[in-house]
Amino acid sequence: MNDILRVRVARVTREAEDILSYELVATEGGPLPPFEAGAHLEVRVPGPGDFLRAYSLCNDPEETHHYVIAVARDAKGRGGSNAMHERVHEGDVLEVKPPRNNFPLLFARSYVLVAGGIGITPILSMARVLQRTGADYTLHYCARAPGRTAFHELLSQAPFAEHVRFSFDGGDPARGLDVKGLLATRQPGARLYCCGPTGLMKAVRDAATLHRWPWEKVHFESFTAEGTSAATGREEQGFEVTIRSTGQVLQVPVGQSVLNVLRRNGVRIPSDCEAGTCGTCVTRVCDGQPDHRDTFFQAEPAGDQRMLVCVSRARSKRLVLDL
Ligand SMILES: Cc1cc2nc3c(=O)[nH]c(=O)nc-3n(C[C@H](O)[C@H](O)[C@H](O)COP(=O)(O)OP(=O)(O)OC[C@H]3O[C@@H](n4cnc5c(N)ncnc54)[C@H](O)[C@@H]3O)c2cc1C
Ligand code: FES
Structure with missing residues (x-):
């Protein structure tokens, strides 16, 4: 792996059911390579599979002494997230590729952030930056239930609480966030950022198209191939x-x-x-x-x-x- 960075796992924290966060620090101490909100690391997950998996940074980019990532266990996956949960412990050293950003936070007069499930990770980093810089933003966070919502406590408290709207659907998207209603009005100069499961990203893309949001003001990050298709919205054909x-x-x-x-x-x-x-x-x-x-x-x-x-x-x- 080119550009390998070796980091030590300083802390592992249970953030919600099946979601752990990992605080990573430089093995020799001192600052880590910088990143911007929306960036991810690629982590060499220990184990026989030798997996490389991407994980978005969820801390504030101003914090140069550590990276924080959060990993949801995916029972249907090939084992990368499971190995992170089972095999990575405090004190371990991990190999990572330095941060890369395909989901940069661009200047806007106001921001609508939409996160679904573990899609909160890059969005949380954005919310931290927007909060620190006094920007006008609202974060709509969709999840099944409070117990499955990473960073629920953090986002329920000041200074975030007044900007955050939770939607708990109990597993039935029809009972979740009214995306069409949300995007029906658009403040001039607003940008929309969305990261979450395929269904949510498709609903957000469809609603943004319906309500004529300019495409260059609407930004998606997908964690899976299926989500990438939903986010681009391009006609699918065999x-x-x-x-x-x-x-x-x-x-x-x-x-x-x-x-x-x-x-x-x-x-x-x-x-x-x-x-x-x-x-x-x-x-x-x-x-x-x-x-x-x-x-x-x-x-x-x-x-x-x-x-x-x-x-x-x-x-x-x-x-x-x-x-
Ligand atoms: C830029 C980026 C940032 C990310 N950030 C995060 C993050 O912050 N937190 C986080 O938890 N995850 C994040 N991910 C996802 C993460 O990289 C892993 O994909 C995730 O942890 C699952 O890994 P896995 O090996 O358990 O499953 P994977 O094998 O990666 O599987 C993930 C999903 O892909 C599908 N899939 C896999 N294999 C097959 C197959 N053979 N046939 C059909 N479908 C299949 C399944 O739907 C499965 O649920 C990110 C991904 C990207 C690209
Ligand atoms: S497997 Fe990473 S780009 Fe295809």
């Missing part, structure tokens, strides 16, 4: 993928990633984040036009010759992959 070496033709239906289809058909591709942020699953394209949906290639466009198969799809009916 397409065909051909494996160049074998000639095998596979169908990629709506709602499935190329990576998952390949995997299910026995084609192994290295992957890490599965959300288009780390670049690990980059694959050469011999023919066809990819539809890039990652955030990794933002600075340096990927063109038609390569794609990140965990999130990107096809503009053409068929792609030939150099596999």
Whole structure:
């Protein structure tokens, strides 16, 4: 791993049911590389799987002596979050890639922050900055129940309480936040930031479109590939993928990633984040036009010759992959 940073786990705290936070400090003491609200670390999760997993920083970027991340245990995942919960203890040393930010907090006259579940992590860092700088902001925090809400106590108290609105839906989104109602009015110069589960991000995107929020004022961060599609809102359609070496033709239906289809058909591709942020699953394209949906290639466009198969799809009916 290039640019490795070794950090010591100074404290592990239970933030809610199945959510632990980790305070990380430099092994030699002193300041850590700086970050801005919305940034994440990639953590080498200890264990046989050798997982690299992204975790958003939830502390105030002004605090240079530590990083704080919070991890929700995902029972349906491949084990990265479980290993963080089971194998990482106070005093351990972890390898991380320094902070990267695909979700920067841009200047605005006011802010609407919408967080769902563990999607609170980058949003909390933003709320801390906005609070410290006296900005006009409201944080709408959706979760199932108070006991499953990370940082519930912190956000229920001053100085945050007057800016935070909790929505507890008991697991039924229909009883949760009225997103359409929320976005029906927009203060001039407002920006909207949203991070949460796929359903919430889709509802926010649809409501923002309905109420004509300018697209450049609406910002999403997705923790999963499915969420990336919901956040971009681009038309989903099925397409065909051909494996160049074998000639095998596979169908990629709506709602499935190329990576998952390949995997299910026995084609192994290295992957890490599965959300288009780390670049690990980059694959050469011999023919066809990819539809890039990652955030990794933002600075340096990927063109038609390569794609990140965990999130990107096809503009053409068929792609030939150099596999
Ligand atoms: C920029 C960024 C920031 C993040 N910040 C945080 C954070 O602050 N806190 C946090 O807890 N998490 C965060 N995540 C998510 C985190 O990186 C991990 O994905 C998460 O901890 C789950 O890891 P896992 O190995 O347990 O599950 P993963 O294997 O990563 O699985 C996650 C989900 O992907 C789907 N999935 C996985 N494998 C398959 C498969 N083979 N077929 C179909 N679906 C599949 C499932 O829906 C599963 O629930 C972030 C992700 C990104 C990209
Ligand atoms: S696995 Fe990280 S970009 Fe695809």
